[in-house]
Amino acid sequence: MKRQILAGNFLASPWIVTFLAFWLFPLFYSFFLGFTDFRLMRPDYNWVGWENYINLFRDKAFIEALINTFIFVIGTIPFTTVIALILALLVEKKIPGQALFRSGYFVPSITSMVVIALVFTNLYSRDGYLFLLAKMLGMHPPENGFLLSSKTALLSIMAMDIWMSVGYYMLIFLAGLKAIPEELYEAASVAGASGRQKFLHITLPLLNPVTVFVIVINSIKSFQVFTEIYVMTKGKYGTSSAVYFIYESGLNRFEFGYASAAAYLLFVIIAIFSILQLGLMQRKHY
Amino acid sequence: MKSISISFAILALLLLLQCGGGKTDGVVIEWWQFWTDPAIKPTIEKMIADYEAANPGVKINITDLTWANGHEKIVIAFSSGTAPDIVELGSDWIWEFASTGQIAPITDEVVKDTSLFHGWTPATLDSQIYAFPWILGTRVLFVNNALSTRAGLKDKYVPANWEQMKLLCYKIDSLGEDIYGFGANAAEKHTLYKKFLPFYWSTGGRIISEDGKYAVISSDRCYQALKFYKELSDSCGMIDTQRRLEDAFLAGKVGVIISGDWLLKRIKRGNINIDFVTSLIPGPEYPGKSFVGGEYLAVSSKSPHQREAIRFIKYLTSKENQILFCKTNYSANPSHKEAALDPFFKDDPNLMTFVSQLRLSEFPPPDPQWVYIEDIIETMLEEILFKNAPMVETLYEARNKIQKLIDSK
CATH class of the missing domain: 3.40.190.10 (Periplasmic binding protein-like II)
Incomplete structure (x- = not known):
């Protein structure tokens, strides 16, 4: 038995070492760094207590990045959730080409974000198709393209993100829909319930745990929005996000202490947001 | 147990190889x-x-x-x-x-x-x-010769000062709705300030005083350079990223851009058929300075x-x-x-x-804090060029921020 335990530990050791070295240690070390003025390449650093956290709240760039992140989260999640649910309901029906639609909607979520961001950068530019389409429809897109205007840059990135994410959440909703017992719908039909009533009183309530899951997961992901901003605007035109701010502070200016404090602040915000969402949405269990 | 022993043996062998390898006379x-x-x-x-x-x-x-x-x-x-x-x-x-x-x-x-x-x-x-x-x-000035001659200027015309540059850009800009006089950079990180500073330096202006003690960017010279650059950007500029401006220049949609030798290389290697000339960046009265x-x-x-x-x-x-x-x-x-x-x-x-x-x-002023100073200058330019912030106040704000950095050394 002892030999088996030893062998098990030996075989698991690469993962354990990786976990300790690259996950657990950085997690605690960055928490410690958040209370110092540590900068890469400078061997001396001082304990500054809460100074980094206080400075973050005085830092216009961080506050702007945080506001943008909240706009991104609040602006994308309702749309992503509702569209994903509608798509799940549509592709659940047995229609010709059902598999094609399912795969079609899912493909963007398995495509590299960098690739999608580059494609959309072109689509949003002054000679891009989306720009020209907007013009053809009589709209007045910003003169230099959607991404080079503070009024439209963040909204454009949000729209792209919704387009990219819905397929993934559609699949989760689809799994949720499949788990609802068919008998409930049959019983409702016998009782004379309309399609709308079935949706409101069977589908939606029974999908509640899935909806909570989708919203929480999507919120966490949206709070960490980075790649698309890095590729499309580099945080310019009012698009800087909290994670982009952390990247700039940490990997551009190498202010690891300050960046660590910002990262932990974001962690606390995400935790509070997730707990609130879980609390609000899991009141009813079916 | 046998498999564990084999694993250890392989691990030991690898370690031995690692220790022995890489030794060179x-x-x-x-x-x-x-x-x-x-x-x-x-x-x-x-x-x-x-x-x-x-x-x-x-x-x-x-x-x-x-x-x-x-x-x-x-x-x-x-x-x-x-x-x-x-x-x-x-x-x-x-x-x-x-x-x-x-x-x-x-x-x-x-x-x-x-x-x-x-x-x-x-x-x-x-x-x-x-x-x-x-x-x-x-960086130097690239002028689309085909567009400038179409605009009525003599063959191989290059501007020697700001007035001539303005004239050239305006004339090209009036050729048609899809043609722009000047390629003005958008708020692109590490790029925008490199396009503005040549105009400022051409006036004899400095960012930091010679003794390194004072931020001197809020000068009348900087105001003049900003006014000139904004005028070009607002009235006849295509505002876009550097790469897209170069694309537009090569496609004959922009008359004048500031670019580096990579554009020459692109034209040569791509066998791009374009009639163009290069010239020194103009200053207020005579050829001016560029960024290097x-x-x-x-x-x-x-x-x-x-x-x-x-x-x-x-x-x-x-x-x-x-x-x-x-x-x-x-x-x-x-x-x-x-x-x-x-x-x-x-x-x-x-x-x-x-x-x-x-x-x-x-070159930018030699200062270990340049990365922060660059950020301040770019923010100032974005505020003035794209958000129409008042020039004088924004310049003073930038100066104060740079001074704070100098004082904190």
């Missing part, structure tokens, strides 16, 4: 560099092979970096004590590494060579030289082979090798002054524009 110099383009890489490899053949016992190990994350890798390598012997640095990174003692002062070894090379400003901190200038890069940056070679202060590393750097930056490099890469700005006299440059009017502009170019 002589000197091994690790060199990190950014030239990964297949057009130039074989030339660099050939230079290394020639050097190794001429110096038995010396081996040069080359590692490629990319501009996307090379800076991060270098910083992490220096921080973790795993930096290479020689590292290629962008001109605006040198102060950061020099001020923290990561790269070695090489003054004694290179002081005799200083008169032969351009570009010592960013390599010098507190009277010590920390890096060797290799290939520099300035470049590639530098520095030696890690922890390198055990500093002397050998400097020898190799001197070989790489020699006149012959710089000419060879520039010919292969179609680069316009060798740091070696004599290399620039080669017929390769003299016979090509566009390359000569770059060679001439280099003498009229400035």
